[in-house]
Amino acid sequence: MPADKPIYVTKPFLPPLEELTAYLEQIWESRILTNGGPLQRQLEEALGDHLGVAHLSLVANCTLGLMVATEALGIAGEVITTPYSFVASAHALLWAGMTPVFVDIDADTLAIDPRRIEAAITPQTSAIMPVHCYGIPCDVEAIEAIADRHSLRVVHDAAHAFGVKLGGRSVLNRGDLSVVSLHATKVFNTFEGGLIACRDLETKQRVDVLRNFGFASETSVVATGLNAKMSEFNAALGLVQLKYVEALIARRREIDKLYRQLLTGCRGIRCLEIPSDVQANHTYFPIFVEEEYPLSRDGLYERLARTVPEESPAWWLAQVRRLQILDRVGRSGDAIAPKVARLKAMDPALGGTAFAATLLDLAARHE
Numbered sequence: 001m002p003a004d005k006p007i008y009v010t011k012p013f014l015p016p017l018e019e020l021t022a023y024l025e026q027i028w029e030s031r032i033l034t035n036g037g038p039l040q041r042q043l044e045e046a047l048g049d050h051l052g053v054a055h056l057s058l059v060a061n062c063t064l065g066l067m068v069a070t071e072a073l074g075i076a077g078e079v080i081t082t083p084y085s086f087v088a089s090a091h092a093l094l095w096a097g098m099t100p101v102f103v104d105i106d107a108d109t110l111a112i113d114p115r116r117i118e119a120a121i122t123p124q125t126s127a128i129m130p131v132h133c134y135g136i137p138c139d140v141e142a143i144e145a146i147a148d149r150h151s152l153r154v155v156h157d158a159a160h161a162f163g164v165k166l167g168g169r170s171v172l173n174r175g176d177l178s179v180v181s182l183h184a185t186k187v188f189n190t191f192e193g194g195l196i197a198c199r200d201l202e203t204k205q206r207v208d209v210l211r212n213f214g215f216a217s218e219t220s221v222v223a224t225g226l227n228a229k230m231s232e233f234n235a236a237l238g239l240v241q242l243k244y245v246e247a248l249i250a251r252r253r254e255i256d257k258l259y260r261q262l263l264t265g266c267r268g269i270r271c272l273e274i275p276s277d278v279q280a281n282h283t284y285f286p287i288f289v290e291e292e293y294p295l296s297r298d299g300l301y302e303r304l305a306r307t308v309p310e311e312s313p314a315w316w317l318a319q320v321r322r323l324q325i326l327d328r329v330g331r332s333g334d335a336i337a338p339k340v341a342r343l344k345a346m347d348p349a350l351g352g353t354a355f356a357a358t359l360l361d362l363a364a365r366h367e
Contacts, residue, residue: 055199060230070098144174182238
């Protein structure tokens with residue numbers, strides 16, 4: 001079932017260009033391009049209201065956000081985290097001079113397994129950095145209880161978790177800090193960008209200093225900082241995008257439901273469950289390609305790659321690549337990683353029936 005045109009990994013939503021123009025004219029008029037300009041401050045306030053977060057700081061991207069967050073909390077030494085994540089999670093720690101200590105994942109949720117964390121704690125451990133994998137919250141209560149017992153900090157890598165709620169409240173309010181990606185591939189994007197959700201104003205003020213080279217005033221540098229500021233252009237885009245994000249999430253929710261309906265009964269294909277107390281953003285739709293399916297995950301990838309045009313830069317599935325810096329992933333991670341794929345028709349314009357139909361067709365052919 002060849003596609004008529006390339007099916008891209010994702011197709012980021014962009015608002016009508018004319019709606020952005022008014023903000024661009026404001027930037028051209030003011031000549032304020034960055035350094036905490038009025039649009040950045042306006043977007044911080046708007047996002048805080050939208051997400052239910054009292055204090056947040058915008059940054060240039062999520063990776064820099066993780067580095068700023070750990071520095072703001074004085075984290076050093078060893079940080080317990082998950083190996084099942086995008087490379088930026090571990091890279092941010094390594095760039096900041098810390099040592100990531102990998103703890104295995106729960107094979108059903110794909111999040112770090114809290115039952116294994118305490119065995120990894122040493123005198124050098126200063127923090128835990130869980131990941132809300134595919135936007136599904138990790139076991140925040142169990143992790144916070146462990147952190148409290150051992151006087152550890154908790155920084156959530158919430159790259160996937162824009163707008164996600166747990167028990168009716170923003171998951172970004174859990175832990176000491178949460179860092180969200182606003183990258184082009186996310187459900188809410190500012191082309192490039194990120195945000196740090198802070199517990200209190202004092203922490204936000206420290207984050208704001210660190211994202212601006214450590215400047216506390218025009219003439220006073222009080223810390224070793226980074227250039228992690230968001231530009232006015234990115235903030236302008238975010239202000240326009242925010243008008244549409246809830247409708248986009250609602251459409252993705254419909255597609256998620258459709259996938260689950262169509263894949264019910266497909267032997268060897270299992271969908272990642274969303275807990276009943278979680279309001280997801282449906283940025284991704286992971287599936288498990290189990291042994292009962294006639295093809296392996298990689299075999300399915302290769303078959304689907306032949307189904308679409310050769311010039312297509314990406315296909316229906318994205319391989320989950322192991323971090324090259326790891327010596328080991330852990331038994332569950334090793335077993336699960338080769339089975340997981342993400343459906344790539346989550347672009348609202350693509351619907352969802354074609355991918356599910358292809359999976360079912362391949363299964364039927366190999367009966």
